[in-house]
Amino acid sequence: MSANNPLLNVERLSVCYGKVEAVRQVSLAIGEGQIVSVIGPNGAGKTTLLGALMGLLPAEGEVAYLGKTLQRHHGVAQRVGQGLNLVPESRELFSPMSVEDNLLLGAFSRHRQGHRDHGLTLAEVFDLFPRLKERRRQAAGTMSGGERQMLAMGRALMAKPKLLMLDEPSLGLAPRVIGEIFRIITELRATGVSILLVEQNARAALKCSDYGYVLENGEVALQGPAAELADDPKVIETYLGRKSAAPAPAAAALAG
Amino acid sequence: MDFAILTFLAQDGLTTGAIYALIALAIVLVFAVTRVILVCQGDFVAFSALTLATLQAGEVPGTLWLLLGGAALVCAKDIVTAVRRRHAARIPLHLLTHLSLPLLLWALLGNLDLANLHGALKVLLTLAIVIPLGPIFYRLVYQPAAQASVLLLLILSVALHSMLVGLGLWLFGAEGFRTLPFTDSSFMLGDAMIGGQNLLVIGIALLLIVALYLFFGHSLYGKALRATAFNRNGAQLVGIPTELAGSSAFFLAALIGACSGILIGPITTLYYDSGFLISLKGFVAAIIGGLASYPLAAGGAFLVGLIESFASFWASAYKEVIVFTLVIPVLLWLSLTTHHVEEEH
Ligand SMILES: Nc1ncnc2c1ncn2[C@@H]1O[C@H](COP(=O)(O)OP(=O)(O)OP(=O)(O)O)[C@@H](O)[C@H]1O
Ligand SMILES: [Mg+2]
Numbered sequence: 001m002s003a004n005n006p007l008l009n010v011e012r013l014s015v016c017y018g019k020v021e022a023v024r025q026v027s028l029a030i031g032e033g034q035i036v037s038v039i040g041p042n043g044a045g046k047t048t049l050l051g052a053l054m055g056l057l058p059a060e061g062e063v064a065y066l067g068k069t070l071q072r073h074h075g076v077a078q079r080v081g082q083g084l085n086l087v088p089e090s091r092e093l094f095s096p097m098s099v100e101d102n103l104l105l106g107a108f109s110r111h112r113q114g115h116r117d118h119g120l121t122l123a124e125v126f127d128l129f130p131r132l133k134e135r136r137r138q139a140a141g142t143m144s145g146g147e148r149q150m151l152a153m154g155r156a157l158m159a160k161p162k163l164l165m166l167d168e169p170s171l172g173l174a175p176r177v178i179g180e181i182f183r184i185i186t187e188l189r190a191t192g193v194s195i196l197l198v199e200q201n202a203r204a205a206l207k208c209s210d211y212g213y214v215l216e217n218g219e220v221a222l223q224g225p226a227a228e229l230a231d232d233p234k235v236i237e238t239y240l241g242r243k244s245a246a247p248a249p250a251a252a253a254l255a256g
Numbered sequence: 257m258d259f260a261i262l263t264f265l266a267q268d269g270l271t272t273g274a275i276y277a278l279i280a281l282a283i284v285l286v287f288a289v290t291r292v293i294l295v296c297q298g299d300f301v302a303f304s305a306l307t308l309a310t311l312q313a314g315e316v317p318g319t320l321w322l323l324l325g326g327a328a329l330v331c332a333k334d335i336v337t338a339v340r341r342r343h344a345a346r347i348p349l350h351l352l353t354h355l356s357l358p359l360l361l362w363a364l365l366g367n368l369d370l371a372n373l374h375g376a377l378k379v380l381l382t383l384a385i386v387i388p389l390g391p392i393f394y395r396l397v398y399q400p401a402a403q404a405s406v407l408l409l410l411i412l413s414v415a416l417h418s419m420l421v422g423l424g425l426w427l428f429g430a431e432g433f434r435t436l437p438f439t440d441s442s443f444m445l446g447d448a449m450i451g452g453q454n455l456l457v458i459g460i461a462l463l464l465i466v467a468l469y470l471f472f473g474h475s476l477y478g479k480a481l482r483a484t485a486f487n488r489n490g491a492q493l494v495g496i497p498t499e500l501a502g503s504s505a506f507f508l509a510a511l512i513g514a515c516s517g518i519l520i521g522p523i524t525t526l527y528y529d530s531g532f533l534i535s536l537k538g539f540v541a542a543i544i545g546g547l548a549s550y551p552l553a554a555g556g557a558f559l560v561g562l563i564e565s566f567a568s569f570w571a572s573a574y575k576e577v578i579v580f581t582l583v584i585p586v587l588l589w590l591s592l593t594t595h596h597v598e599e600e601h
Binding site: 054056071073075076077080081085086088090092093094095096097101104105106107108109111112155156159 | 341476479480482483486487489490491492493494495496497500
């Protein structure tokens with residue numbers, strides 16, 4: 001994990017919605033083959049951060065990817081073409097189209113670059129998510145929440161990402177499905193995909209991560225190797241507390 | 257009304273219906289991908305028929321100047337963007353991609369002996385002149401306002417159409433034109449005479465429709481266009497540039513319009529301003545399909561064609577009124593049975 005030569009290096013990134021600064025001077029780095037998680041309360045700016053990295057939102061600051069600075073005019077399509085992919089909180093599937101078509105469209109960027117090995121990639125994705133293979137003729141919009149999340153991840157994987165950004169992949173899923181999603185995230189790392197993981201489920205996220213950041217009010221409040229972060233008393237109190245301590249994050253956010 | 261008249265009217269109705277079906281498909285396609293209601297779809301039809309008629313008269317069509325001017329503007333726009341982004345290295349590429357085809361056409365039309373050119377080549381020249389106008393209009397008029405509301409985009413459409421009618425008068429004059437028929441043959445089917453020209457139009461229109469169906473159903477680019485229509489954000493995230501999708505939709509619309517113009521040219525006299533009524537009838541058909549369903553829109557188009565043909569027999573002065581009155585019950589029915597297409601942002 002050479003932090004000297006990271007896959008993605010973000011320096012003092014700020015994003016504004018009108019006058020409101022939703023992300024303030026955030027610096028972070030992701031090394032090749034790492035899983036890095038960003039945790040934080042609702043409204044902390046996690047989704048905004050990912051949107052800016054993907055090129056969906058204009059941002060100030062410097063983002064270097066694969067050793068090269070990403071400019072403002074490098075649009076989403078260009079970033080996708082360089083192996084930077086986002087699975088958004090809202091999934092953004094093509095609901096009336098079949099599961100298989102959704103997956104094939106995930107390979108659009110590579111198709112444009114002239115690659116024609118989508119059949120192989122599709123088989124790999126089906127290996128990872130056998131459920132998608134069973135349902136490949138079904139319309140994406142009629143899938144269950146968990147299946148939709150798998151489809152969204154599968155679609156992103158069809159682009160053969162170098163850096164996969166996942167926005168709350170466990171949102172609204174049953175514990176068993178969450179377990180499966182995290183198992184797959186770990187499996188992906190083994191195949192060489194680096195992952196930037198945004199999660200409310202801090203315990204599970206930190207458990208599979210190498211490094212972690214705590215985002216509060218748009219700023220990095222804490223950071224460190226995931227294992228250390230998981231032992232930090234403040235993190236334990238705010239994010240890893242037992243069910244009885246659940247209201248704490250909201251309270252912390254309000255107080256902050 | 258005897259059988260001969262019935263078959264004549266039905267043939268006529270199906271022939272114009274096939275053209276309206278093409279127009280309706282283009283309107284639905286462009287609306288789905290870009291939310292633009294393409295008022296100038298009929299102008300592509302009229303301009304293509306007039307371009308072909310001018311070529312057949314052995315003259316250089318005015319649409320060439322429209323193409324040269326439009327391409328120069330798009331090119332200028334890209335060069336300004338490139339300079340702003342300090343990408344001066346891209347300028348030669350922009351010059352090449354935008355200007356090579358128009359300049360080539362200019363050179364060809366200036367030097368070819370148009371009067372003695374083979375008819376098929378004139379059709380090809382017409383397509384080459386008219387089709388690039390689609391992406392050019394998208395880049396100049398709609399792309400800068402891509403985030404605007406449907407209403408604002410409609411206003412832009414009306415403005416573009418008005419401008420095109422004005423330019424059409426200037427480029428082609430007020431005179432009406434008919435192009436040469438593809439074939440004079442006809443044959444008897446029982447008691448009814450079937451015109452070869454009609455069969456050709458219906459056949460080619462159906463072929464185009466099948467080609468479009470295959471493109472959208474089976475090629476990744478076609479699926480990408482559909483995907484953009486369903487979910488713009490999702491399309492962006494798989495690397496489909498919104499701009500490319502818009503340009504492609506307009507390219508297809510212009511292609512369909514240009515082909516329709518060539519097909520309809522020998523059957524109907526077209527004027528510089530004939531586009532509007534053609535668009536409107538295609539639009540009626542598209543509305544029947546709820547601006548969303550391709551098969552319903554195509555079916556609606558054949559219905560419009562048939563009604564128009566029979567109405568012109570019984571009450572020719574009222575044929576437009578009868579066609580457009582048709583929209584009212586359809587709209588009522590749609591408003592009662594469907595929840596309207598929600599506008600996303
Ligand atoms: N389009 C927008 N316009 C204005 N403000 C916005 C917009 N999107 C987000 N915000 C604000 O920016 C802040 C950060 O939002 P963001 O969605 O990034 O938070 P988040 O950390 O992802 O929260 P959650 O955990 O609830 O998903 C919030 O205060 C939100 O209200
Ligand atoms: Mg979020």
